[in-house]
Amino acid sequence: MFIDTHCHLNKKYYDNLEEIIEEMKNNLMIVSGCNDITNKEVIELVNKYPNIYGSIGIHPEDTAEMTENSYQYIIDNIKNPKIVAIGEIGLDYYYRKDNKEIQKEVFRKQIDIAIKYNKAIVVHSREAINDTIKILDEKNPKKIIMHCYSSSLEIARELVKKNIKLGIGGVLTFKNAQTLKEIVKNIDIKHLLLETDSPYLSPTPFRGEQNKPSNCYYIAKEIADIKGLTIEEVFKITTDNAIDQFDLPL
Numbered sequence: 001m002f003i004d005t006h007c008h009l010n011k012k013y014y015d016n017l018e019e020i021i022e023e024m025k026n027n028l029m030i031v032s033g034c035n036d037i038t039n040k041e042v043i044e045l046v047n048k049y050p051n052i053y054g055s056i057g058i059h060p061e062d063t064a065e066m067t068e069n070s071y072q073y074i075i076d077n078i079k080n081p082k083i084v085a086i087g088e089i090g091l092d093y094y095y096r097k098d099n100k101e102i103q104k105e106v107f108r109k110q111i112d113i114a115i116k117y118n119k120a121i122v123v124h125s126r127e128a129i130n131d132t133i134k135i136l137d138e139k140n141p142k143k144i145i146m147h148c149y150s151s152s153l154e155i156a157r158e159l160v161k162k163n164i165k166l167g168i169g170g171v172l173t174f175k176n177a178q179t180l181k182e183i184v185k186n187i188d189i190k191h192l193l194l195e196t197d198s199p200y201l202s203p204t205p206f207r208g209e210q211n212k213p214s215n216c217y218y219i220a221k222e223i224a225d226i227k228g229l230t231i232e233e234v235f236k237i238t239t240d241n242a243i244d245q246f247d248l249p250l
Contacts, residue, residue, distance in 0.1 A: 002220065002235040003028040003242040004213035006088075006122065006147050006167055006195035009045060009052075010038055013199040013210070020198075021049055023214045028052075030246065032088045032122060032147075034059035036070055039077075046082035053248065055085035055122050057110050060092040060103045071109065078117045084246040086114040087122025088147060091135075094126045103128075104135060111139045120246050122147050122167075129155060136162075143245050148197055149183070156183050160191040165245045167195040170203030170211060173222045184226050193245070194219055194238045 004024070009031050014020055021029075031046070033039035033056040042054040056074050058066045077083060089110045091103050114121045120143035125132040129151045136144060146159060149166040156166060171177050172184060184192065194216045196203075202211035203218040220234040227234075243250060 001027050001239055002194060002216050003030065003239050003248075004196050004198070004216050005030045005145065005193045005242050005246070006032050006169075007198040007211075007213050008032055008034070008038065008200075009198065009213075010041055020212050020214075021052070023212065024051060027213070027216075028242075028248075029213050030055060030084065030242075033057060034088055035062040035065060036073065039070075039073060043077055043080065043083075046080065053082050053084045053246070054080075055087040055120075056083060057085075057087045057089040057122070058106060059088050059124060060090055060107070061095065063099065063102050063106045066106060071113070074110070074113055075117075078113065078119060081249055083119075084248060085120040085122050085145070086110050087120075087145070088124045089121060090124035090147075091128035091132050092124060092126040093128045093131075100131070104131065107135055108139060111135070111141050114141050115139065118142060120145060124148070126150070133159075136164075143247075145193060145245060147195065148201070150180070152179065153183050153186055156187055160187060165191055165193050165241060167193050168219060168223065169195045169197050170201040170207070170215065170219060173203040173218055174207065175204075181226060184223055189223070189227060189229070189234070189237050190241060192223065192238060193242055194223075194234075 033042040039056040046054040144164040198211040
């Protein structure tokens with residue numbers, strides 16, 4: 001068994017969603033919400049499929065549309081036993097730098113919800129790692145997953161000292177992903193999680209195509225090759241990591 005710890009199985013992306021989920025019938029998925037619409041889809045999915053868990057939250061790119069009702073929806077559904085984290089939340093300065101303070105405020109408020117209800121957080125950080133770390137240190141939430149980790153090896157070493165897990169996705173299989181390959185080589189696998197970020201970031205040999213959770217196999221294979229392990233060992237260790245970090249009720 002393996003766990004895709006981060007995917008977006010939204011209706012607007014897939015016209016064959018049942019098929020995608022059927023491919024994962026012997027494995028688990030954690031589907032991530034990003035805004036009011038996708039958070040509701042996450043709740044529908046976790047209530048319908050036994051092998052799907054979820055995280056709900058507001059992505060930094062969606063902060064402009066966030067209202068008090070957005071927070072309330074998260075709070076109203078956080079006690080669902082299939083909701084295992086608040087996410088995808090965080091900071092993104094790649095497209096917008098004019099609303100940094102709003103992003104920080106929304107990030108802090110969602111961390112507060114996670115702390116109050118004893119949930120992990122799934123963090124998106126793009127060109128904002130210093131502010132992200134500052135807020136995490138300030139709030140000190142229980143368990144943290146750095147989704148689609150893309151910063152340096154030096155920062156990775158500091159993060160894992162804080163029991164932060166690093167989400168490793170299809171980018172690892174790209175030929176030009178030398179920094180991420182060095183991170184996987186030098187960071188103990190007990191700190192790593194498998195994720196696809198479907199429908200984005202398909203691994204080689206499907207780069208440029210629509211991604212899906214079953215493609216975790218190719219990410220695990222790359223980790224196995226880098227670390228001198230078998231794919232089965234990678235599946236076992238990363239699954240145990242996910243179960244622990246998300247407090248999965250298995």
